[in-house]
Amino acid sequence: MEDSFRSAAEWYDGTNALRHEGHLEWDGRGGFVVDGSTSRMEFAAADLHFLEARPGRILYRRESAPDFRLILPADLPPGLAAHLPAKSEYGAWVDRLGIGRAVAIFAVASAAAVALFMTAPDWLGPRIPDSWERNLGQAMIGDFGGRICHTPQGDAALKKLLDAVDPAATQVNAGVANIGMVNAVALPGGQVLLFDGIVQQAESPEELAGVLGHEVGHVRERHVMTALMRQFGLSVLLAGANTGVGDTMAGVASMGYSREAEREADQYARARLAESDISPLGAADFFERVAEESGEGKDQNAVVGWLASHPAAGERAREFKAAAKKGKTYHPVLTGAEFEALKSMCKDDPEVEEFELF
Ligand SMILES: [Zn+2]
Structure with missing residues (x-):
C-alpha cells in the first residue's frame, strides 16, 4: 500500500486509558487498520465518525465502540483523506x-x-390540542386522588345542577373535593371541582349554580390553559404541573384569570342561569355575603379562597342582581333534600380521603 493511504496515528482502543501509537491504513476494501506495537484493530470505514478538530490534529470516534478515539495529524495524505469521514466545523x-x-x-x-x-x-x-389538555387534566385530577366525594344522592344532585349550567352534549366533569377551602377550580380538559368549603358556604342551590356556572364558563371559553401557563410557564405543557396534590392544589388555588376572562365566565354563567330559569340572585347573594364577611375579616378562609382570586365581588354581585327579571318567579334548581345531599356528600362518603394541605 502506498504512503498516500497511510498516516501516523494515535488511538485509544476503548477498553482502557492507554494511548497506542502506530499508523492508520486504508485497507482498500472499505475498512481501516490501526496497527502499532501495543494494539492492532480493524474496523469498517462507515463505523468511523468525525469527532472534533484540534490545532494540528483531527479526532475521530467509532459508532460501535463509544470510548474508542483515533487521533490523526491534520495534514493527511490525499488517498487516506478521501476515505475518512468529512471534517465538521460546527456540527x-x-x-x-x-x-x-x-x-x-x-x-x-x-x-x-x-x-x-x-x-x-x-x-x-x-x-392547545384537546388531547393534551385532557391528559394534563387527568394527571391533575389524579393528584386529588381519593378526595372526590361521592354518595348516590349527592352525585345525582350535582348532576342536576350541572345539567342546568352546562347543557352541552359533552359535559364537563364536575366533582366536590373533600377540601375545606372556600374555593372552586377549573382544571384542563373540562374538569371542574367545587371544594367542600365553598359548598358549605352556600346557603341555597342557586348560589352554587352561580359558582359552578362560572367555573364551567372558564372551561367553555377556553381560559384554563392560558391561566395555567401564566401560573406555571410553558413547562406545564411538557411536564404537567403535578408533583403531588399539595403542589397541584397550591398552583390551581392561586391560578389567576385575567379580568376579561372573569367577565366572560360571569357572562357565561348568567346566560346559562337565564336559559335554565335559575335565579341569578343566588349568585349575587353569595358574592355579597362572602365579600362582606371577608371585608370585615370574619372569615379569613374566604379571603384566601375563591373570592381572593375573583376580585370586585361587589361589582359582580350588582351585575348578577341586574340580570334578574323583575316580577319573575324562578323555580328552585334543587329540592331541599337534594341540596342537603350535596352539602353532606363529603361527610357521608365513608371512603373519601381527608385532605391536609400542609
Ligand atoms: Zn373565575
Whole structure:
C-alpha cells in the first residue's frame, strides 16, 4: 500500500486509558487498520465518525465502540483523506446548511421563539390540542386522588345542577373535593371541582349554580390553559404541573384569570342561569355575603379562597342582581333534600380521603 493511504496515528482502543501509537491504513476494501506495537484493530470505514478538530490534529470516534478515539495529524495524505469521514466545523446540521444559512435560520427561529414565548399564554392557551389538555387534566385530577366525594344522592344532585349550567352534549366533569377551602377550580380538559368549603358556604342551590356556572364558563371559553401557563410557564405543557396534590392544589388555588376572562365566565354563567330559569340572585347573594364577611375579616378562609382570586365581588354581585327579571318567579334548581345531599356528600362518603394541605 502506498504512503498516500497511510498516516501516523494515535488511538485509544476503548477498553482502557492507554494511548497506542502506530499508523492508520486504508485497507482498500472499505475498512481501516490501526496497527502499532501495543494494539492492532480493524474496523469498517462507515463505523468511523468525525469527532472534533484540534490545532494540528483531527479526532475521530467509532459508532460501535463509544470510548474508542483515533487521533490523526491534520495534514493527511490525499488517498487516506478521501476515505475518512468529512471534517465538521460546527456540527452536522450546520455543516449541511452552511454557516451563513444556519445563522440566518437561527436568528429567525430565535425571534419567533421570543415572540411566541412573550405572548404564549394568551395566544397558545386556546389552541392547545384537546388531547393534551385532557391528559394534563387527568394527571391533575389524579393528584386529588381519593378526595372526590361521592354518595348516590349527592352525585345525582350535582348532576342536576350541572345539567342546568352546562347543557352541552359533552359535559364537563364536575366533582366536590373533600377540601375545606372556600374555593372552586377549573382544571384542563373540562374538569371542574367545587371544594367542600365553598359548598358549605352556600346557603341555597342557586348560589352554587352561580359558582359552578362560572367555573364551567372558564372551561367553555377556553381560559384554563392560558391561566395555567401564566401560573406555571410553558413547562406545564411538557411536564404537567403535578408533583403531588399539595403542589397541584397550591398552583390551581392561586391560578389567576385575567379580568376579561372573569367577565366572560360571569357572562357565561348568567346566560346559562337565564336559559335554565335559575335565579341569578343566588349568585349575587353569595358574592355579597362572602365579600362582606371577608371585608370585615370574619372569615379569613374566604379571603384566601375563591373570592381572593375573583376580585370586585361587589361589582359582580350588582351585575348578577341586574340580570334578574323583575316580577319573575324562578323555580328552585334543587329540592331541599337534594341540596342537603350535596352539602353532606363529603361527610357521608365513608371512603373519601381527608385532605391536609400542609
Ligand atoms: Zn373565575
